[in-house]
Amino acid sequence: xxxxxxxxxxxRVRSCCLLLALLLCLQSSVFAEILPLQQVRHxxxxxxxxxxxxxxxxxxxxxxxxxxxLLTRTxxxxxxxxWFIKQFPPFPLDGELWRKRDDFHFVQKTVxxxxxxxxxxxxxxxxxxxxxxxxTFRQRxxxxxxxxxxxxxxxIKIIEQVPCKGTEHLYSFLHEVESGGGEGVIVKNPSxxxxxxxxxxxxxxxxxxxxxxxxxxxxxxxxxxxAMMGSLTLRLSSGLECKIGSGFTLxxxxxxxxxxxxxVIKHHGLTKNGVPRFATYLRTRKD
Numbered sequence: 001x002x003x004x005x006x007x008x009x010x011x012r013v014r015s016c017c018l019l020l021a022l023l024l025c026l027q028s029s030v031f032a033e034i035l036p037l038q039q040v041r042h043x044x045x046x047x048x049x050x051x052x053x054x055x056x057x058x059x060x061x062x063x064x065x066x067x068x069x070l071l072t073r074t075x076x077x078x079x080x081x082x083w084f085i086k087q088f089p090p091f092p093l094d095g096e097l098w099r100k101r102d103d104f105h106f107v108q109k110t111v112x113x114x115x116x117x118x119x120x121x122x123x124x125x126x127x128x129x130x131x132x133x134x135x136t137f138r139q140r141x142x143x144x145x146x147x148x149x150x151x152x153x154x155x156i157k158i159i160e161q162v163p164c165k166g167t168e169h170l171y172s173f174l175h176e177v178e179s180g181g182g183e184g185v186i187v188k189n190p191s192x193x194x195x196x197x198x199x200x201x202x203x204x205x206x207x208x209x210x211x212x213x214x215x216x217x218x219x220x221x222x223x224x225x226x227a228m229m230g231s232l233t234l235r236l237s238s239g240l241e242c243k244i245g246s247g248f249t250l251x252x253x254x255x256x257x258x259x260x261x262x263x264v265i266k267h268h269g270l271t272k273n274g275v276p277r278f279a280t281y282l283r284t285r286k287d
Contacts, residue, residue, distance in 0.1 A: 033075035035064050036131055036196035037094065043187060043203040045167065053137065053161040053190045054173055057204055058126055059183040060098030060107045061287055065125070067091050072112075072287040081116040084123070087154035089147045095127035095159070101181040104283060112286050125156045128186070129194070137161075137190040161190075174205055208266045211236065211276060212285065215257050219243060228253040232281075234263070240274050247281035257284045 043049070062073040067090050070078045078097075097111045099122050110119040133140035141158055148154060164170055164187060174185045184206035192201055213234030221230030230253075231245030244265055248256070257263050262285045267276030 033066070033071060035071065035073070035075050037064070037073060038129060038194075038196055038202050040186065040202045040204045042209060043170075043205040047203065049164050049170060049187045049203070050166045051190075052164045052187045054164045054170060054185050054187045055128065055159045055161050056177050056182050057184040057186045057206075058096040058098045058159070059101070059104050060096040060126070061111050063095055063097045063111070063125060065089075065093040065095075070125075074287065076287075078111055079114050079116050080111070081120050084116075084120050084155055087151045088125075088156065089144065089151075091133065091143070092131045093125070093127050093144065093156070094129040094131055095125050095156075097123055098126050099123055101183075108283075108286060123155065126159050127156060128159045131194055131196075133194065135193065137188060137192070140194060161188075170205060174207070178207060208268055210264055210266050210282065212262050212264055213237075213242075213244075215259055215261050215263060216241070217259070218256060219245075221253065225253055229256040232256060232263070234265075236274075236276075238274055242275050242279070244279050244281055246279070252281075261285075 063078060064071045064073065064075075065085075065088055070080045070085055070088075072078060097107055099107055106119070107123065110117065110123060127141075127144060129137075130140040130144050133143045138161075141161070144156070144158060148156060148158075162173065164173075170185065170187065177183075177185055184204055187203045187205060189201050195201065213236045215232050216235050217233035218229050219231045219233060220226075221228045228250070229248070231243045233241060233243055235241050244263075247265075264282045264285055265276065265279045266282050267279040269277050271277060
């Protein structure tokens, strides 16, 4: 009887320990803040963007300043050095942590490290929105402009906004950005007040499109890629599964993204079955 009683007690304790461990594992995601982010949609020629404001889409790590702390787009804390955020304003900002074009991996390694390094001296926070500020887009940005006039050593920059004269001007600007190594262009309706979500307010324009997928399998390589990963099997947000075999370095083929990770691919539209055309691996998402 005593032995059975102790066994039951042991099982209860073990169950409690397992539950506690699970809660600790989930803690970072459970307590991540839900942020009022504007979601970007793809531009279509049906939208008249004359008079909108356009800017270069920076390929960095999105950051959200709450007025007190710097977070990722998913609401997790970024370990920015104290000196970096010392001259940040007491109101929210949405922007991109960035260094230069075609430099995503440096930025990702620097800003997602739990121990901040001196590489943060090369990072700037490039703002494209001032959430919670009142008025039009220009008026919201002007709130930050005024604040920066007395905080000239701040690593904050405001992304340049160019008035769009029409579709031809938009694609001319896109060509200028992409030919210089930039990722694409953002166009934004400047007359509307701030609103979060995916309203028809912010649009992205690229020669190609991007999407994300979860790595659910590996497929062996052949020929030069023998004994390495030949392609990944992905599950897209639509639930569709597809294979991606282009865009990987030899190092990435030898050490492919882990199962369950989220990768970003670029493509040129979808087939009638929803499969991305000419899909190529861009990077693994870590934020």
